Amino acid sequence: MTSTVVPAASSAVPPTPLTERGRRTREALVAAARRVFAERGYAGTRMQDVAAEAGVSHGTVYTWFANKDELLREVAHGIVGEVFAAAREPRDAPDDPYQRLLAANVRFLVGYRRHARMLAVVEEAASTDPGWDGLLDDLRQTYVERTRRSLGRLREDGLVAADLDPQVAAPALTGMVETFARRTAATTGSPAEHAEQITRLWARAVGLAVPDPAPDPTAP
Numbered sequence: 001m002t003s004t005v006v007p008a009a010s011s012a013v014p015p016t017p018l019t020e021r022g023r024r025t026r027e028a029l030v031a032a033a034r035r036v037f038a039e040r041g042y043a044g045t046r047m048q049d050v051a052a053e054a055g056v057s058h059g060t061v062y063t064w065f066a067n068k069d070e071l072l073r074e075v076a077h078g079i080v081g082e083v084f085a086a087a088r089e090p091r092d093a094p095d096d097p098y099q100r101l102l103a104a105n106v107r108f109l110v111g112y113r114r115h116a117r118m119l120a121v122v123e124e125a126a127s128t129d130p131g132w133d134g135l136l137d138d139l140r141q142t143y144v145e146r147t148r149r150s151l152g153r154l155r156e157d158g159l160v161a162a163d164l165d166p167q168v169a170a171p172a173l174t175g176m177v178e179t180f181a182r183r184t185a186a187t188t189g190s191p192a193e194h195a196e197q198i199t200r201l202w203a204r205a206v207g208l209a210v211p212d213p214a215p216d217p218t219a220p
Helices: 020-044 047-054 058-064 068-087 097-128 130-156 166-184 191-206
Strands: none
Touching (some): 047 058, 068 130, 097 166, 097 191, 130 166
16 A cells, blocks of 8 residues: 555644543543535635634644644544554455455445545645645555455456456546546435346456346336
8 A cells, every 4th residue: 555645644642641631631622623624625724613623722723733734644644544444355255256346345335435534635735735635645555555456366267358348447447436426425315226236347358257136026
């Protein structure tokens, strides 16, 4: 995985919490910042808004964070960790490659929807400071690399088209899923239903066997 690049911190390094009370205060500030950023966006968030949300003085926020970029960095790193955890393949993943792909797409769509608002805030920050692009690039590169390895194994096992180039297919297919996730994050459709259709498109594109759809119990 590439190293995350975000705007450089100021020379005023936030102190490390040395007490339980300090740790709780800092965690409360990060949680409050996440709520405020989600509600107001990057441009609309001010340090005093975070202080008010956390129920602390304005000066307390500056004790721990020099500016809102440092706050957003802390929030964003937590989200990245959550997204990585959600995307990690569990030990009990299905053996069947199609079902394994379907489960992975469900995890991705669910995780993206859960964090869509804050990912949009980071994209907003990146529109004014390209340094934030590195955070999103990390997520994308990890997703692409995992897919590239998976497609390579499937090709070696003869389960997809022999002429498939994983280096090309991986960014193309993951880009399709990410774009779909971003554009449908605010919809009420089921991620599982969406993942089923996306997985069929993906499987057909690479030549992976697609199972017959389950019979409709309501059909005459």
